[in-house]
């Protein structure tokens with residue numbers, strides 16, 4: 433937990449990127465036994481973006497990062513740290529952040545990944561906030577990026593309809609003392625739920641074998657109902673906690689950016705928080721669940737189209753595999 437009545441870290445710029453190719457529900461009907469109607473009613477998703485052949489996770493992160501740097505009026509050489517939230521790095525190791533750093537030309541600065549699945553961007557932002565707050569670093573690039581299409585089992589209708597690819601980034605810099613910035617953050621993990629959402633094979637527990645590949649165990653497996661239940665409960669409590677930590681009320685919050693996993697989860701969280709639908713920033717219909725890219729993609733969209741304005745307060749919350757979840761309250 434962290435709290436701050438006056439923010440130590442401001443959001444200097446936000447940027448995002450989604451690949452050009454769009455996969456509609458109708459196209460999925462041709463792949464698995466599903467319907468556009470089922471997907472829309474059960475998830476709220478109509479289409480998702482899918483990376484091009486050869487387009488890597490760090491390629492997507494690079495575009496989002498450059499856009500965030502432009503918004504911050506900074507150059508890659510101004511950065512002194514890169515933190516990437518992702519579970520689909522270009523390589524199992526090194527980190528996606530290392531690939532991104534090389535492509536940005538920001539040689540030498542510490543660059544590492546955070547593995548917190550859909551909460552990855554929120555974790556990265558929270559960690560970056562601590563480094564800025566300590567005074568040791570000045571401009572930190574935090575990224576949420578995922579190429580889930582490469583780990584999706586395209587024969588499993590229970591998961592393949594949910595996910596999409598994308599990237600989002602923010603540059604964190606020291607607060608200017610005008611009240612704008614990160615007011616509070618929360619991070620949590622419940623490691624007893626690791627089996628509810630995971631890629632089973634390819635790690636040290638079950639190194640990849642032809643049998644595991646054939647069984648679909650190198651792709652995402654999920655017990656959807658488990659995740660659903662925990663998402664509703666934990667996103668609600670983490671949201672309330674972030675607001676309380678900042679000494680504010682939910683009524684003071686202008687916008688809520690929930691992780692775009694399932695419209696029914698979002699609606700149930702909003703109902704529990706008693707916040708009207710108009711306060712929610714939503715784009716799940718067009719992107720599906722882009723994991724750690726979800727929050728910055730929606731955030732960027734609402735800044736670009738003028739909904740989120742300077743001085744307004746934004747509450748973001750996300751939950752994913754681990755299960756790990758996190759929230760943050762930010763004044764723009």
Ligand code: COA
Pocket residue numbers: 465466467470471474475550589590591593629654655656657659660693694721751752753
């Ligand atoms: N098309 C048609 N039918 C489908 C389907 C699809 N794409 N996917 C599952 N079904 C079927 C199931 O096989 C099941 O059929 P049955 O009753 O004959 O067994 C039926 O629909 C209900 O399945 P169920 O899993 O109970 O549906 P659900 O209402 O829980 O919705 C999810 C499934 C995955 C959409 C939902 O559980 C969910 O969103 N969970 C959270 C997922 C998530 O957000 N994960 C990422 C975490 S960040």
